[in-house]
Amino acid sequence: MNWKAFLLGAVAGAAGAYVVNTAVSQNMDVPAQKVLSHARGQFRLSGPVSGSWIHMEAVPFEKNGIQYRVYRGGITRTSPGLDDGGEQFEFVADSKTGTILDVYKL
Numbered sequence: 001m002n003w004k005a006f007l008l009g010a011v012a013g014a015a016g017a018y019v020v021n022t023a024v025s026q027n028m029d030v031p032a033q034k035v036l037s038h039a040r041g042q043f044r045l046s047g048p049v050s051g052s053w054i055h056m057e058a059v060p061f062e063k064n065g066i067q068y069r070v071y072r073g074g075i076t077r078t079s080p081g082l083d084d085g086g087e088q089f090e091f092v093a094d095s096k097t098g099t100i101l102d103v104y105k106l
Contacts, residue, residue, distance in 0.1 A: 030098040032056045032071050038098055039091055043075045050086055051076040058095035063102065069095045074106075 036054040043049050054073035061070040070092045078086040088106040093099060 029058055029069070029095040032073075032095075035071050035093045035095075035098045036073055039073060039075060039093065039100060042100065043077055043089070047077045047079055049075055050078045061092060061101070063092075068101065070101065071095055 032054050036052055039054075040049050040052050052073065052075050054071055056071075058069040058071055061068045072090065072092055074088065074090045076086045076088050090104045090106060091100050092102045094101055
């Protein structure tokens, strides 16, 4: 076996692996726990968070005529002036990017 054939095989294998990796990673969702961690961090910027939850399965969602697959979750934020246990929010986050698309105060 000569070096040219070996080098050609190695380059072809690396290129094939790159193409497969790119195709697979574009179709993967961000893990739900990572999305929840990001949401908790964003809510912590405006007050302490006392609880949170997220549905682990992505569901279809439409906003402004655009279809998404999203995770739904919720945050309970405590505030010093509130005696009822805190403010509750529900959020919707894109499962592909982890971006929070919408927040609703309950």
